[in-house]
Amino acid sequence: MARPPLPIGTWGDVRTQVVKTDDDGNAISHRAQAKFRDHDGQVRLVSAFGRTPTAAKNKLLIKLKDRAKTGQGGEPTAMHKINHLLDLWVAKFKEQIADGTRSPTSMDTYLRAIKNHVRPALGELRIGEANTPRVDTVISNIKKNAGPPTAKTCRAVISGMMQLAVRYGAITVNPVREVESIEHPAKKPARAIQAEEITLLRKHLRADEAAVRADLPDLVTFMLGTGVRIGEALAVLWSQIDLDTGTVDITHTIVRIKGEGLIRKPAKSKASNRQVGLPNWLLATLRTRAAAGIRLDDPIFTDTTGGYRDPNNVRRSLRTALAPVGNKTRRNLGQALRATRRQAGLTREQVANTLNWPKNRIELIETGRIKVDRTMATTLLWTYSPTPQATEALLTQADEAAAPIPTDTLTWITSHAFRKTVATALDSAGQTPRNAANQLGHSRISMTQDHYYDRKAPNPEATNAIQQAFEDPDLI
CATH class of the missing domain: 3.30.160 (Double Stranded RNA Binding Domain)
Incomplete structure (x- = not known):
């Protein structure tokens, strides 16, 4: 033989x-x-x-x-280490980014997963040693230690690189195929901003000097009027707005790429490349901005130097505008408590240790980011030992600061809530899921239906239909 x-x-x-x-x-x-x-x-x-x-x-x-x-052309074999396969997979993904078929932001996400989880767990193994039991154990450990979302990302990376190994003939079967699926609690259901909340939000933003400096009132109006993503809104140029026909072309988005900074890149999919109509109240806002003077190649919403704005900075500005720190009464109370602590010669760390509180609670109190009721204020003042007159004045101020204010109902709102609000409004108006998906730039209507419609609103038509179906007395 x-x-x-x-x-x-x-x-x-x-x-x-x-x-x-x-x-x-x-x-x-x-x-x-x-x-x-x-x-x-x-x-x-x-x-x-x-x-x-x-x-x-x-x-x-x-x-x-x-x-x-x-080897010949660097092709992997079963004897190669997975580190070598990962390098090859990353190189292939970068080629897809250059071709426009993959997003550079996805590359950043995958590189973090590779650095923090995949390489430490599998990098030194041979490709042929990465069988299903080993891969399943690795993904299970990542899920336990870093959470289901990170585990899903790592699974996608491992599956992609092992699929590449199959294509090169290093292995015959992708071992990730039989790995147990990753289950985790469902995301919170979609929540749309109600009409009264929208009115309160717009009034609050117009009255907040920091929000006005961040150009949030008009930006929020634009997103509510179009349903576009925040990066898409920041990428719109004046040349893409037609004030006569009332339309805007959505073709690009703004993203920050590590090592490159902010870039204006083409929309993430064919469905994202779309034309959207503008309601009259949004047209009025845009005409007012245009009347101040524009250049067609400038973004509608620019930074202080006239360039593109960072979506992350805009999200941070919105969070700040809607956080309790926006309440002047709470902020003033925090500053007064800080002054009292300093007069007592105490540091934040000393106070936190004395009261056995988390280290950052004193900072949150003094910056107005959490409510301080009379009980909490009494505990602090016992530690600071101010005069009786100062104690009574601070307790009165704490009572005023602890009182609820209307804008407390807005703290849950994020930039993505505007898209869900638009989707829900279209659904309530009888628009088809396909029309709503086209407005939002979704390829699949299931994405719109499952994650963007607020289902909590009552449906009178459904109630009437059930009433008519079972109104026969003999059925009761």
Whole structure:
């Protein structure tokens, strides 16, 4: 029976022999040799030299490993480490980004997952060693330690790289295929901003000087009038607005790429590239902005230098505008408590340790970011020991600051809530899911239906239909 051939990229037994001796006949040079089956299928003899048999053998092994790693065109084999496969997968993904078929923001997400989780867990394994049980254990550990969303991202990366290994013939089956699916509690149901909340929100933003400086009132109006993503809103140029026909072309989005900064890139999918109509109240806002003077190649919403705005900074400005810190009474109370603490000669850390509170609670109180009721204020003032008159004044101020204010109902709102509000409004108006998906730039209507419609609103038509169906007295 014929001996089976060496697998491609592997070698046979290593043999050593003396190739040089000194005048006394002592060996001073050794050669180590092994047969290596190259990536073209040919078996070749590979040699290395050293002063001792061990040195020659070690040099040969390094040489053989490098030969297996580089191979013909760098194609991976079952003997390659997964680190090598990951590098190849990342390179392929970057090519897809250059072709416009993948998003650079996805690359940032995947690179974080690779650095923090995939490489530490699998990088030093051989591709052929990454079987289903091992991969399943790794993904389960990531889910336990980092959470289901991170585990899903890591699973996508591992599946992609192992699929690449299958295409190159390094393995025959993707081991991720049989890995247990990742289950986690469903996301919170979609919530639309109600009409009275929208009115309160717009009034609050117009009255907040910091929100006005951040240009939030008009930006929020634009997003409520179109349902576009925040990055899409910040990427719209004046040349894409037609004030006569009342339309805007959505073609790009603003993203921040590590190492590149802010870029204006094409929309994430074909469905995202769309034309959206503008309601009259939004047209009025845009005409007012245009009357102040524009350049067609400028964004509608610019930063202080006239360039593109960072979506993350805009989200932060919105959070700040809607957080309790916007309440002047709470902020003033926090400043008064800070002054009282300093008069007592205490640091935040000392107070937190004395009261056995979390380290950052004093900071949150003094910046007005959490409510301080009379009980909490009494505890603090007992620690600070101010005069009785100062204590009574601060407790009165705490009572005023603890009283609820209308804008407390707005703290849940994020930039994405505007899209869900638009989707729900279209659904309530009888628009088809396809029309709503087109407005939002979704490829699949299931995305719109499952994640953007607020289902809590009562449906009078459904009630009437049930009433008519079961109004026969004999059925009651």
